[in-house]
Amino acid sequence: MDEQVVISTQNLVKQFQVKDGAVTAIDGVTLQVRRGETYGLIGPDGAGKTTTTRVILGLLTRTSGQSSILGHDSMRDTYRIRERVGYIAQQFALPGDLTVMENVRFFARVQGVSSAEQRRRIPDLLEFAGLSGFTDRLASRLSGGMKKKLALACSLVHEPQVVLLDEPTLGVDPVSRREFWNLLGDLRRERGTTIFVCTPYMDEAERCNWVGLMYEGRLIAHDSPGKIKQMVPGRLLEFKPSDFVPAWRLVPDLPGVLEVQTYGAMLHIFVDDPDRRGREIEAALAAQGITCEGMREIETRMEEAFISLIRKQSAGASDAA
Amino acid sequence: MRGVDNMREGLRNRIRRLSAIIQKEAIQILRDRGTLVMLLLMPVLEMFLFAYAVSLTVDHIPTAVADASMDAQSRAFVGALVASGYFDIDMYVADETQVIQAIDEGRVKAGIVIPPNFAAQIERGEAQALVILDGSDAASVSSGYSAANAVAQSWAMGLTVEKVARVGAASLGGDISLPIRTSTRVLYNPDRDDMIFIVPGLIAILLQVMTIGQAATAVVRERELGVTEQILITPARPIELLIGKMVPNLVLAVIVMLIVVLFGIFWFGVPFKGNPWSFVWLSLLFIISGLGLGLLISTVAKTQRQARQITLLFMLLCMLLTGLIYPRQPMPPIVKAVSNLIPATYFVRIARGIITKGVGLSFMWADVLVLVVYSVVVVVVSALTFKKRLD
Numbered sequence: 001m002d003e004q005v006v007i008s009t010q011n012l013v014k015q016f017q018v019k020d021g022a023v024t025a026i027d028g029v030t031l032q033v034r035r036g037e038t039y040g041l042i043g044p045d046g047a048g049k050t051t052t053t054r055v056i057l058g059l060l061t062r063t064s065g066q067s068s069i070l071g072h073d074s075m076r077d078t079y080r081i082r083e084r085v086g087y088i089a090q091q092f093a094l095p096g097d098l099t100v101m102e103n104v105r106f107f108a109r110v111q112g113v114s115s116a117e118q119r120r121r122i123p124d125l126l127e128f129a130g131l132s133g134f135t136d137r138l139a140s141r142l143s144g145g146m147k148k149k150l151a152l153a154c155s156l157v158h159e160p161q162v163v164l165l166d167e168p169t170l171g172v173d174p175v176s177r178r179e180f181w182n183l184l185g186d187l188r189r190e191r192g193t194t195i196f197v198c199t200p201y202m203d204e205a206e207r208c209n210w211v212g213l214m215y216e217g218r219l220i221a222h223d224s225p226g227k228i229k230q231m232v233p234g235r236l237l238e239f240k241p242s243d244f245v246p247a248w249r250l251v252p253d254l255p256g257v258l259e260v261q262t263y264g265a266m267l268h269i270f271v272d273d274p275d276r277r278g279r280e281i282e283a284a285l286a287a288q289g290i291t292c293e294g295m296r297e298i299e300t301r302m303e304e305a306f307i308s309l310i311r312k313q314s315a316g317a318s319d320a321a
Numbered sequence: 322m323r324g325v326d327n328m329r330e331g332l333r334n335r336i337r338r339l340s341a342i343i344q345k346e347a348i349q350i351l352r353d354r355g356t357l358v359m360l361l362l363m364p365v366l367e368m369f370l371f372a373y374a375v376s377l378t379v380d381h382i383p384t385a386v387a388d389a390s391m392d393a394q395s396r397a398f399v400g401a402l403v404a405s406g407y408f409d410i411d412m413y414v415a416d417e418t419q420v421i422q423a424i425d426e427g428r429v430k431a432g433i434v435i436p437p438n439f440a441a442q443i444e445r446g447e448a449q450a451l452v453i454l455d456g457s458d459a460a461s462v463s464s465g466y467s468a469a470n471a472v473a474q475s476w477a478m479g480l481t482v483e484k485v486a487r488v489g490a491a492s493l494g495g496d497i498s499l500p501i502r503t504s505t506r507v508l509y510n511p512d513r514d515d516m517i518f519i520v521p522g523l524i525a526i527l528l529q530v531m532t533i534g535q536a537a538t539a540v541v542r543e544r545e546l547g548v549t550e551q552i553l554i555t556p557a558r559p560i561e562l563l564i565g566k567m568v569p570n571l572v573l574a575v576i577v578m579l580i581v582v583l584f585g586i587f588w589f590g591v592p593f594k595g596n597p598w599s600f601v602w603l604s605l606l607f608i609i610s611g612l613g614l615g616l617l618i619s620t621v622a623k624t625q626r627q628a629r630q631i632t633l634l635f636m637l638l639c640m641l642l643t644g645l646i647y648p649r650q651p652m653p654p655i656v657k658a659v660s661n662l663i664p665a666t667y668f669v670r671i672a673r674g675i676i677t678k679g680v681g682l683s684f685m686w687a688d689v690l691v692l693v694v695y696s697v698v699v700v701v702v703s704a705l706t707f708k709k710r711l712d
Contacts, residue, residue, distance in 0.1 A: 059550070059710055079558075083556045093547040
């Protein structure tokens with residue numbers, strides 16, 4: 001067992017029994033999360049991110065394959081895992097009729113933290129989460145962002161080596177999201193905590209140092225965000241056509257165009273040679289009376305890479321079928 | 322040594338977890354003021370309802386008298402009926418026809434028809450009087466029937482009872498003449514004081530509905546809110562979560578029990594004839610069976626609404642089947658079998674045994690045994706079904 005590997009799965013499969021047969025939610029996922037890493041499991045809704053997290057934690061049984069955390073098997077050492085990891089469920093709720101302090105103390109005691117340790121840790125933890133001024137407020141009266149911070153504080157109170165966060169910033173405003181991610185950054189730097197986070201947000205994926213891209217129960221790519229972006233061939237052009245639909249129909253058939261994605265009123269176009277193809281596209285569209293506003297080359301972001309990889313995956317799947 | 326230390330640490334953590342869960346549940350119960358006040362006031366409210374609104378016996382029934390004898394004996398008989406407290410003579414009429422007319426018009430609910438030569442018939446021991454009761458009012462019928470019968474018994478005379486009602490007459494087959502037998506229903510309730518009969522049963526029903534409802538909704542609410550997943554990921558064991566939920570509700574149920582008993586004794590004057598300690602212990606047993614049943618329901622109910630519906634169903638079953646109001650003897654076997662699945666059925670008998678009759682355990686060991694087995698089974702089954710995983 002590699003000491004540096006904190007979370008690992010091998011050909012993990014999870015099927016749910018439904019009326020007529022079984023639905024495969026996880027279809028042979030193999031992943032590894034190394035110590036101190038922030039691993040982002042990204043993918044669209046329904047890709048199997050939550051199910052994967054739950055199986056790793058032993059909250060759901062697995063159908064086949066292996067999964068373990070800190071060397072403990074997800075199914076056999078359920079309670080040993082629960083003593084050593086922190087977790088924020090996606091649709092989580094802390095008891096809303098308990099105050100911030102009561103919540104943290106409840107989770108501390110359930111996690112077996114002694115009273116002396118509680119006195120030492122809890123003020124620091126609340127300070128860290130920015131909740132020091134709200135200790136007597138009922139959890140249900142907190143804003144969405146503060147609820148998430150409280151959940152993080154509760155999941156960290158037993159000082160776990162690894163935390164698993166399932167879409168922790170779902171339904172939170174952009175400022176609070178940024179604050180939450182800054183907390184995660186502090187956590188990794190100061191304590192070396194391993195963080196496993198599921199998220200559909202691409203900007204959050206950029207903040208991870210390793211990304212697993214999940215789609216329809218499979219891990220279709222996993223690497224650093226930089227490498228993932230390089231997986232998409234070609235370079236990216238962005239512009240705003242004066243007449244969107246005809247432009248969107250026309251551009252894919254032009255020479256040198258590898259892929260076309262829409263981005264609001266803009267088109268994102270992967271091409272082999274940005275200078276040359278940019279001019280060609282402008283000319284071709286101009287022939288149809290369409291002008292191109294703000295034609296420029298941009299850096300490929302996770303969002304474009306993500307869409308591109310998923311498209312290829314589903315195209316490959318339909319070819320195979 | 323290491324092993325012993327580990328065990329000690331394990332035990333310490335177990336206690337820490339359990340006390341954390343108990344404390345959390347207690348805070349949550351205390352903080353939900355509205356529900357708490359309702360839980361504590363409901364029993365008192367229901368007792369007043371039973372005492373003053375849904376009284377099972379009816380007295381001071383407005384009555385019409387048709388006395389064809391008008392002699393000393395007939396007047397004395399009517400006087401005895403009035404003295405029983407069950408009949409108020411509102412009017413004197415000429416004959417049976419007018420009595421029935423008065424009942425039909427709703428001016429009275431009962432009529433007494435005394436034939437001519439009543440005194441002479443009494444002397445010969447063959448006196449007959451006719452009591453006519455409004456068949457559309459079941460409570461008046463049963464009260465008037467047994468009251469008139471009791472009076473007639475003391476006069477050693479025959480009595481004919483007839484029920485009439487525009488609605489009821491046909492179904493009763495018109496005139497029914499019943500030879501009267503001694504009523505046995507009032508053996509432990511000679512003054513017909515309903516509360517003596519009602520309070521012990523009410524304790525059983527109130528505790529039953531409360532424990533089932535509290536336990537079921539406490540679990541289902543957390544699952545609905547998503548709290549369960551967040552607590553499930555802690556090292557808390559299912560049995561600790563179950564016990565943690567049961568303890569504060571157990572305390573609450575004991576308080577409710579005490580409120581009802583004390584109100585029964587000091588307000589309604591219900592005598593407590595048996596041993597208070599055995600009553601407390603058996604209540605605890607009964608409360609545990611109810612909480613266990615509630616937890617079991619929580620494993621079936623998906624939403625709070627479902628949990629409440631099931632609790633309501635239990636409330637109805639309790640009212641109808643446990644012998645609180647209606648005797649269980651005449652129930653058909655299937656209904657009886659259903660009532661045997663409700664813990665309150667046993668506790669109604671136990672409570673009446675201890676409070677009203679003052680009998681000891683030896684008279685109701687079978688009911689106690691059933692409750693013990695019941696409690697163990699529901700708690701164990703719900704602990705086994707209370708999963709440590711989500712699927």
